[in-house]
Amino acid sequence: MIAEFGHAALIIALCLALVQAVVPMLGSFAGQRSWMRLGYSLAVGQFLFVAVSFACLAAAFLADDFTLKYVAQNSNTELPSYYKISAVWSAHEGSLLLWALILAGWSAAVALFSRALPLPMGGRVLSVLGAISVGFGLFLLFTSNPFARLLPVALLQGADLNPLLQDFGLIVHPPILYMGYVGFAVPFAFAIAALIGGQFDAAWARWSRPWINLAWMFLTLGITLGSWWAYYELGWGGWWFWDPVENASLMPWLVGTALMHSIAATEKRGVFRSWTLLLAIFAFSLSLLGTFLVRSGVLTSVHAFAADPQRGVFILIFLAIVIGGSLMLFALRGPAMQKVLAYSGWSRELMLLTNNVLLVSAMTMILVGTLYPLIADVLELGKISVGPPYFNFFFVPLVIGLLVAVGIAVTTRWRKTEGRLLLQKGALPLVISLLCALVAPLFLGADRSFSSYSAGAALSVFLALWVLATIISDLKDKIGGDLTRVAKFSRSYLGMQLAHTGLAVCVLGVGLSVAYDESRELRMQPGDSAQVANYQFQFVGIDRIPGPNFIAHRAEVRVLQQDRLVTRLFPEKRNYNAGGQVMTEAAIDPSLARDLYVSLGEPLGGNAWAISLQVKPFVRCIWLGGLMIALGGLLAAMDRRYRRRLSQSANSLVKSAAANDGAADEGAL
Amino acid sequence: MHPIRRQRLQWVALIVVAASIAAALMAYMLGQNASYFYAPSQIVAGEAPIGVNIRAGGMVVEGSVDRSMDSLEVSFIVTDGLENLQVTYSGILPDLFAEGEAAIAAGKLDNNQILHATQVLAKHDENYMPPEVADTISEAYQRKQQQHQSEPQEALQ
Numbered sequence: 001m002i003a004e005f006g007h008a009a010l011i012i013a014l015c016l017a018l019v020q021a022v023v024p025m026l027g028s029f030a031g032q033r034s035w036m037r038l039g040y041s042l043a044v045g046q047f048l049f050v051a052v053s054f055a056c057l058a059a060a061f062l063a064d065d066f067t068l069k070y071v072a073q074n075s076n077t078e079l080p081s082y083y084k085i086s087a088v089w090s091a092h093e094g095s096l097l098l099w100a101l102i103l104a105g106w107s108a109a110v111a112l113f114s115r116a117l118p119l120p121m122g123g124r125v126l127s128v129l130g131a132i133s134v135g136f137g138l139f140l141l142f143t144s145n146p147f148a149r150l151l152p153v154a155l156l157q158g159a160d161l162n163p164l165l166q167d168f169g170l171i172v173h174p175p176i177l178y179m180g181y182v183g184f185a186v187p188f189a190f191a192i193a194a195l196i197g198g199q200f201d202a203a204w205a206r207w208s209r210p211w212i213n214l215a216w217m218f219l220t221l222g223i224t225l226g227s228w229w230a231y232y233e234l235g236w237g238g239w240w241f242w243d244p245v246e247n248a249s250l251m252p253w254l255v256g257t258a259l260m261h262s263i264a265a266t267e268k269r270g271v272f273r274s275w276t277l278l279l280a281i282f283a284f285s286l287s288l289l290g291t292f293l294v295r296s297g298v299l300t301s302v303h304a305f306a307a308d309p310q311r312g313v314f315i316l317i318f319l320a321i322v323i324g325g326s327l328m329l330f331a332l333r334g335p336a337m338q339k340v341l342a343y344s345g346w347s348r349e350l351m352l353l354t355n356n357v358l359l360v361s362a363m364t365m366i367l368v369g370t371l372y373p374l375i376a377d378v379l380e381l382g383k384i385s386v387g388p389p390y391f392n393f394f395f396v397p398l399v400i401g402l403l404v405a406v407g408i409a410v411t412t413r414w415r416k417t418e419g420r421l422l423l424q425k426g427a428l429p430l431v432i433s434l435l436c437a438l439v440a441p442l443f444l445g446a447d448r449s450f451s452s453y454s455a456g457a458a459l460s461v462f463l464a465l466w467v468l469a470t471i472i473s474d475l476k477d478k479i480g481g482d483l484t485r486v487a488k489f490s491r492s493y494l495g496m497q498l499a500h501t502g503l504a505v506c507v508l509g510v511g512l513s514v515a516y517d518e519s520r521e522l523r524m525q526p527g528d529s530a531q532v533a534n535y536q537f538q539f540v541g542i543d544r545i546p547g548p549n550f551i552a553h554r555a556e557v558r559v560l561q562q563d564r565l566v567t568r569l570f571p572e573k574r575n576y577n578a579g580g581q582v583m584t585e586a587a588i589d590p591s592l593a594r595d596l597y598v599s600l601g602e603p604l605g606g607n608a609w610a611i612s613l614q615v616k617p618f619v620r621c622i623w624l625g626g627l628m629i630a631l632g633g634l635l636a637a638m639d640r641r642y643r644r645r646l647s648q649s650a651n652s653l654v655k656s657a658a659a660n661d662g663a664a665d666e667g668a669l
Numbered sequence: 670m671h672p673i674r675r676q677r678l679q680w681v682a683l684i685v686v687a688a689s690i691a692a693a694l695m696a697y698m699l700g701q702n703a704s705y706f707y708a709p710s711q712i713v714a715g716e717a718p719i720g721v722n723i724r725a726g727g728m729v730v731e732g733s734v735d736r737s738m739d740s741l742e743v744s745f746i747v748t749d750g751l752e753n754l755q756v757t758y759s760g761i762l763p764d765l766f767a768e769g770e771a772a773i774a775a776g777k778l779d780n781n782q783i784l785h786a787t788q789v790l791a792k793h794d795e796n797y798m799p800p801e802v803a804d805t806i807s808e809a810y811q812r813k814q815q816q817h818q819s820e821p822q823e824a825l826q
Binding site: 235361364365368369372373376382383384385386387389390393394521522523573581582583584601602604605610612 | 691694695698699701702703704705706722724736738739740741759760761762764765766804
């Protein structure tokens with residue numbers, strides 16, 4: 001009964017979305033204010049109905065309603081109730097419903113918090129969002145209905161949730177990642193509305209910026225969480241695999257980052273206008289492409305896609321309409337670049353352009369590397385997989401360029417910066433970071449000598465310190481001995497500095513953990529011990545321990561440093577009751593300076609086990625940096641001027657833009 | 670030429686040159702780092718290159734997994750239903766690696782047609798079969814069927 005209720009709510013939401021897509025858009029051309037205003041209440045109403053539908057599916061999971069095919073396939077009576085909730089979005093149908101819910105949520109947020117937008121603009125934005133909702137609503141109802149019944153009931157207990165997904169990471173990772181993916185629908189809708197209305201000026205940029213920052217913040221957080229989850233849950237100790245699914249989330253992030261920077265130049269200086277629109281279109285298109293790659297089955301096999309084409313073809317058509325339609329609109333309405341950038345001086349515009357070129361290049365090479373195996377398979381060139389060396393070869397130099405540019409960009413001014421000024425401000429940070437970087441590897445290596453000197457570590461220390469030193473030097477200049485000025489710093493300035501600091505911390509983590517990672521895979525019997533880096537790992541013994549829905553082999557491993565006990569670790573090998581699946585649960589002793597990572601392989605007969613022992617210096621910095629970057633994005637989105645100016649009318653908004661930029665604002669993007 | 674035009678032309682030239690270099694590099698690196706998948710019967714037929722990174726896979730033959738008693742050396746046989754391929758590996762096998770199940774090994778072939786794997790992949794849930802393996806096995810099955818069909822005809826002649 002509750003499932004029918006949820007199904008009906010979804011159908012009603014689709015109808016509301018249809019009206020939301022059509023009426024305000026027509027109203028904006030016909031000049032009917034009431035039609036345009038309708039979009040606002042429809043967006044909120046649509047959100048309520050999708051939320052009801054989602055709640056019904058969650059209730060079906062909690063009630064173990066195995067007459068629903070989706071519930072039967074992804075849940076189990078033995079599953080703890082918090083995993084029953086997260087199982088709602090563990091597979092295809094439910095995660096699309098979550099997609100739809102989040103899209104409706106963003107639309108409702110736009111309707112509620114962007115009341116000050118000029119009515120035609122607001123109506124068109126909501127109309128575009130409504131059209132995307134219609135696409136996903138149709139997709140859900142016709143190809144991936146989570147409320148489909150499975151009669152007669154075949155599974156009394158449920159097939160169980162994949163044990164890999166029975167984890168805190170899965171409870172939070174997908175919703176946050178989707179918040180980011182789907183969030184780019186908002187700047188996309190703003191871009192389409194701007195193209196239709198022909199208005200993309202500084203005011204337009206200012207309206208879209210907080211939404212871009214918020215979506216980007218969620219995507220950053222989602223990717224960071226995903227990397228952390230893979231690290232502790234997959235049991236290999238890796239944190240990035242250049243897997244197509246990871247690439248699918250990184251591509252919109254890279255373009256989103258480029259968009260954040262390019263729109264800063266559009267708002268402050270009016271340059272890169274059409275480029276900014278194009279990036280907004282691409283960021284959302286790549287989010288959709290990511291959904292297509294992950295959800296159509298095309299990654300597991302092009303042939304699987306061909307065998308069950310309904311879903312894939314639907315997304316492909318949807319993708320074609322969204323990308324093709326918006327690019328067509330762009331070609332018709334987006335003017336050619338009106339301003340050629342003056343590149344005589346080291347302007348901030350030039351640095352932002354550099355940022356954009358590097359980020360978009362990185363995205364392009366990832367796109368090529370991700371799609372090439374699919375294209376080769378379609379063309380029957382063979383079954384290919386593209387390895388990490390390809391991605392690293394391009395990504396590492398691009399990121400190095402990016403970090404060098406970040407350090408320079410902080411010092412630059414809009415329009416033109418004297419080369420002399422750059423040298424003057426950059427010399428000290430450059431010297432300090434170079435010297436520290438050359439010396440640091442001597443203290444970081446395991447045996448503190450020249451023999452273990454790592455050039456990679458030196459490079460990452462240099463890049464991180466270069467960024468940090470230029471940030472500190474910029475803060476020092478802005479404060480100028482008067483600490484009360486700190487209170488006047490705008491949140492977007494602080495957010496920028498925090499995010500760049502996070503980038504430096506993340507790069508430090510990546511560089512050092514790669515340079516100093518030590519790992520051994522061994523055959524061990526109780527009583528054996530092994531040395532990894534400066535740590536002695538002792539395999540004490542192994543026990544069988546029952547869990548809520550599994551039985552685990554739990555090993556005890558003691559870690560000693562110079563005969564002093566550092567920690568005791570308890571890695572597990574779990575056998576799940578329902579599906580008979582085996583899962584590795586790594587044991588980790590975390591700290592900022594190093595992680596100790598132990599995971600169990602398979603039993604080797606007798607009491608012997610295959611055991612993987614790893615020491616990973618500074619690996620936490622990767623995710624700490626990611627969190628800082630996300631927090632920086634949030635801080636920038638909360639900048640006062642977005643709210644202050646939204647409360648003013650659109651006209652005075654444009655006029656006051658130049659006048660209100662205070663001294664503290666000057667440094668911010 | 671007008672200065673602005675010249676400036677634009679310089680930009681366009683720069684972009685074209687940079688893009689061509691980038692495209693050439695990408696094509697080269699893709700060629701270097703793409704590893705092709707071969708079925709055991711293709712390898713036995715000598716289609717796979719020796720000493721180059723490739724991937725191969727099939728079903729792990731029952732009783733073929735042989736663990737060393739004093740190290741993590743392991744060897745096993747994968748089959749596509751027509752031919753067998755011997756694989757050696759040193760390290761921890763994935764959780765869902767098992768006899769009678771699908772697996773993919775990535776590594777290099779030696780002259781004796783043994784694959785020295787640096788990585789072994791297994792399915793990641795109980796229903797999933799790597800697509801390469803599924804394709805390989807169904808192709809092999811079809812070939813077998815064709816052979817069966819042609820054999821009786823030969824007998825009649």
